[in-house]
Amino acid sequence: MRILSRINRRAPRITTFTLSRTSVDVRRHRARVRIAVRLRDTGSGIGSASVTIGDVDETDLDRRRHGRWVGFVTVRRFENT
Numbered sequence: 001m002r003i004l005s006r007i008n009r010r011a012p013r014i015t016t017f018t019l020s021r022t023s024v025d026v027r028r029h030r031a032r033v034r035i036a037v038r039l040r041d042t043g044s045g046i047g048s049a050s051v052t053i054g055d056v057d058e059t060d061l062d063r064r065r066h067g068r069w070v071g072f073v074t075v076r077r078f079e080n081t
Helices: none
Strands: 002-005 013-019 032-040 046-051 068-075
Touching: 002 013, 032 046
Parallel strands: none
Antiparallel strands: 002 046, 013 032, 032 068
């Protein structure tokens, strides 16, 4: 997880992190996983947040209310090479 904020004395914190599912079957189809994170930075606030899971491309999270950020990652279909 990458969190960008302005410089201050305290680092931003992840207070909750949830996934819509913790395992996916990608043998036949790709799968989409929803990520919800609550972030807190008592100094300057959070400017942006993104997440990378495994070898999935980095995904930006959208800001919601009260420090909540939400996004989706798509896990590609497994291909045996």
